[in-house]
Amino acid sequence: MSGNGNDKDTACVHAGAVAQPAALGVNTPVVTSSAFDYRADHVRYPRYHNTLNHDVVAARVAALESAEAGLITASGMGAISAVFLGLMRPGDHAILLDGIYGGTIDLVSGLLEPLGMRFSTWDGVPDSLPGLIEERTRLVHVESPTNPLMDVVDLRAVAQVARASGLISVVDNTFATPLLQRPVEIGFDLVVHSGTKYLAGHSDLLCGAIVGRAELIARVRPTVIRLGSSLNGRELSLLERSIATLAVRVERQSANAGVLARLLQSHGSVEAVHYPGLADHPDHAVAARQMSDFGAMLSFRLADSIDPDRFLDDLKLVRPAVSLGGVESTICQPSRTSHAKVGAEIRQRLGIDDRLMRLSVGIEAADDLWRDLDQALAGD
Numbered sequence: 001m002s003g004n005g006n007d008k009d010t011a012c013v014h015a016g017a018v019a020q021p022a023a024l025g026v027n028t029p030v031v032t033s034s035a036f037d038y039r040a041d042h043v044r045y046p047r048y049h050n051t052l053n054h055d056v057v058a059a060r061v062a063a064l065e066s067a068e069a070g071l072i073t074a075s076g077m078g079a080i081s082a083v084f085l086g087l088m089r090p091g092d093h094a095i096l097l098d099g100i101y102g103g104t105i106d107l108v109s110g111l112l113e114p115l116g117m118r119f120s121t122w123d124g125v126p127d128s129l130p131g132l133i134e135e136r137t138r139l140v141h142v143e144s145p146t147n148p149l150m151d152v153v154d155l156r157a158v159a160q161v162a163r164a165s166g167l168i169s170v171v172d173n174t175f176a177t178p179l180l181q182r183p184v185e186i187g188f189d190l191v192v193h194s195g196t197k198y199l200a201g202h203s204d205l206l207c208g209a210i211v212g213r214a215e216l217i218a219r220v221r222p223t224v225i226r227l228g229s230s231l232n233g234r235e236l237s238l239l240e241r242s243i244a245t246l247a248v249r250v251e252r253q254s255a256n257a258g259v260l261a262r263l264l265q266s267h268g269s270v271e272a273v274h275y276p277g278l279a280d281h282p283d284h285a286v287a288a289r290q291m292s293d294f295g296a297m298l299s300f301r302l303a304d305s306i307d308p309d310r311f312l313d314d315l316k317l318v319r320p321a322v323s324l325g326g327v328e329s330t331i332c333q334p335s336r337t338s339h340a341k342v343g344a345e346i347r348q349r350l351g352i353d354d355r356l357m358r359l360s361v362g363i364e365a366a367d368d369l370w371r372d373l374d375q376a377l378a379g380d
């Protein structure tokens, strides 16, 4: 498990950092300019992703993911949209894992399909993936674990099928973070992130990242620039500061999540707990193989006897809020947030109703978190 000689612990603090002259101290200077002398070797401009802070933060995230190159974008959707728009043309086809992030599904139906790109949905069973490949299939996009039921997909199998068929493999690694899962090391071509979540980690920054093979990053780069998906030096500096503590945050958050998952599972007012670290999770074996710990996201279903609104009102420490990955624990109902726009039949099939709670576990003391959940479950 993490914490014992994981080289990424050190990498979070140092990898990709540039040596500074003594007068500038140990941190990367914040370059605030949007105007640069054009007579230099090349034209610098923040939207071109070529200022000092862009270079350093992209190199840091790439190093954490064991990737050759990277780009930091203005949001997670900025990263995901640039990958599809940069690597596909009208008429091209891509395969999407079922149950991926709602914003990605909305990008596909609201923009990419109207532009003439075509998509198939994959159920996550490795044997059924090759059958979905067509002549113009360009890429396969997956996510693991997924939101909110924490399904885990066999990433090695996806990378192998993609490699053998000449497809570009892309994985959204937001939930696992590079601390717990490094898809590039098992053959993925590109990794995308909503940096808004764990990379930034304090619920105060919107950002994204694309890292992977240098040749593909070079192909996506013009699209990122055309779309205008760029951060300024101040925000990049905040992101760099957050990345320094990624390892300690995720290690504590995952340990807390493991404790809470087991306590919730043994509580009489909880019907089901979805956490890949639990031995009875259907994908536990795959998760144990490809992740170094099971992450800090989990979901659980309240028993019929518990009124979900009353439960949320009674929480004193855990805060009802959308988004995830912050140092503070937050909870939400996917039925009213991430899956509010998904059809009622699909929600019912997946078991996503108002009694399903998605918990993003923070760095607080596990005892305090449990006491809060336990008193809200007890009600009065």
Ligand SMILES: *Cc1c(COP(=O)(O)O)cnc(C)c1O
Binding pocket: 075, 076, 077, 078, 101, 103, 143, 172, 174, 175, 193, 194, 195, 196, 197, 206, 207, 208
């Ligand atoms: C939040 C999220 C996104 C979108 O990221 P933004 O930073 O909100 O644009 C993409 N994928 C996953 C898994 C997410 O949780």
